[in-house]
Amino acid sequence: MSRQLLRNSFSGLSGMALHKLVHLVTMIVLARMLGAEQFGIYAFVGAMVFFFGFLTDLGMERVLTRELSAKPHEARVLLGTALWLRLGLGFLAAGIGALVGWVLALDRVTFVCLVLALATLPFGFDLLARAYFQSRLEIRHYYRITLAGSATFLLLVGLCWWWQGSVVAVFALGLANALLFSALFLRAVLLRVGISPFAELGRARSLLREGFQIGLLALLFMTALRVDQILLFQLRGAEEAGQYAAAVRLTEALGMFSEAVMLSLFPLLAASHRSNPKAFRHRYQLGFRYLAATGTLLALACSYLAPDLLQVVFGQKYAAAWPAAVFLSWNLLLSYLGAVYVNVFLIECWYRLLLLVSALSVAVNIAFNLLWIPAYGSAGAAAATLLSSAVGFASWFVFPATRSVLVDCVRSSAPAITAGVLSACVGVALLQWRGTHFALLSLILYVVLLVAVGGLARSDLRRLYASSPSVPG
Structure with missing residues (x-):
């Protein structure tokens, strides 16, 4: 194997491991800080957003990575098309998610948390960065930003604990953190290749058509992973959830x-x-x-x-x-x-x-x-x-x-x-x-x-x- 491929594999493995470790520590801190009832609200909202996040991707990432690998000279157009798709689908998903929350007649605290979490969906530019850096075998650049974002959120959660903040404060700080690091992901791509300000309709259809089967499969996996938490919250309450x-x-x-x-x-x-x-x-x-x-x-x-x-x-x-x-x-x-x-x-x-x-x-x-x-x-x-x-x-x-x-x-x-x-x-x-x-x-x-x-x-x-x-x- 080439040195670049080995280095990319090691970077991906170590980056993923560190990211999951920081995420686990964050969950432990949140569980201890919020208590079972508010942590149940946090888990329920996270599961809901997990579902609606599917609508912002629709399986495009794997197709985009493949196209960027095969056609690096068309990267600006591909990334520009994916950017506009991400924005449009993100706002659509956020609106549908808020409507579902209203239909479920969630209590005020849970609904506010849901809206704050849904507001991050249109700006998930990490998809663009991950696809681009994967295609270039430079995944370490993606994980540098990801780990910085995870560590910053953990720090914000710690400060929220110190200030005795509620679960709403956690989601508000999470939104601010997500917007900041989404901007950094976008900047990282812009500095290396640039992004076309226009979307090509034909490429957009191709990304959606080819990615849909993979995306639908991912949605089913996500449903199997998270539907139990949503149903438990609805049927037994926040504390047991x-x-x-x-x-x-x-x-x-x-x-x-x-x-x-x-x-x-x-x-x-x-x-x-x-x-x-x-x-x-x-x-x-x-x-x-x-x-x-x-x-x-x-x-x-x-x-x-x-x-x-x-x-x-x-x-x-x-x-x-x-x-x-x-x-x-x-x-x-x-x-x-x-x-x-x-x-x-x-x-x-x-x-x-x-x-x-x-x-x-x-x-x-x-x-x-x-x-x-x-x-x-x-x-x-x-x-x-x-x-x-x-x-x-x-x-x-x-x-x-x-x-x-x-x-x-x-x-x-x-x-x-x-x-x-x-x-x-x-x-x-x-x-x-x-x-x-x-x-x-x-x-x-x-x-x-x-x-x-x-x-x-x-x-x-x-x-x-x-x-x-x-x-x-």
Whole structure:
């Protein structure tokens, strides 16, 4: 691989890790500062804006990155067209979001927070910067601004805590911070390439048409990730939604490992898809094996330590959400496996199947959230999420095109899951279900069993990179 490509990959990996770390610290500070009820409002508004953010992108970013990579001489026109699309769609999304908030008859504080958050949507110029710097293999410039913005928001949240500000103050400061760093993103692009002040209608149609399928798939994923928080807020109130949000943030932070692995594995898969099908299959099998091993380890650890982790990290008020954290930790394992096979299916261009299965999973998620949240609260929401992921996973066996990949997934992940089940059974038989000492002994037993059943092999990584393609510098 060329030095530039390696440096760009390292910059992307380290930048993403630092950004997620700062975000997690910010969530911890907010949870402790606001308390469960106001943190529930923060999580609900964030989930709502998460949905409407889809309308400002519509999957354009990946298409824009591809076009900028293939046609760097047309960058000014492409970026100018994307800028006007972003502004127009952003104002449209903000208006629709405010209307939905009014229809839902939100209380005054929640509605004001929603409006402040929606006001950031038209000015999300980070899309332009990310697409441009990705196409130039200079992603470090994007993450410099992103990390500065995240750190500044964390500082503002700390000042708000010092001043004993409310959740409304947090959103007001967040809006000011977003506008400032959106301007810096725009300036960074203008200084390097410039942006045309005009939009080309033909290019706009092309960006929207090609990006829509990817964008719709992203919307379904976002729905699966956030709809439980919205329904829990509406059905059980802000306090329980805030407790559940802590469990969600804890398990989402652990999802960073699969993203980091796929950042390196995806280019290897894409490069060998046509040229070396045998290497392609071996690489995604290794992805299944090692992400299953890691996901099972994390799921076991969260199952044992969820009450203590929530209490230590977020505070005593959030420990009540530990059953939800246990369900979500096992959903994390399915997410780890999905990180591999979804990317394989994207490389194969099976968009319609992805949309179909995603829609089925979302329908199951919403139906069981509505059924279980009134009875079981946050635990019911988490259980519905786990069930919908399991249904989505199982449904891939129905299609002949995807069945072989899922069979490989089951075979590759079987050693890790077997070791996890055995270690849990032995641990429960000998010790109590909870406690740090029990968790440590059970996890050590899991690793020993994993090696014994062949779930780890040092030769795998050498085989993975032995046939890696070289990239011209």
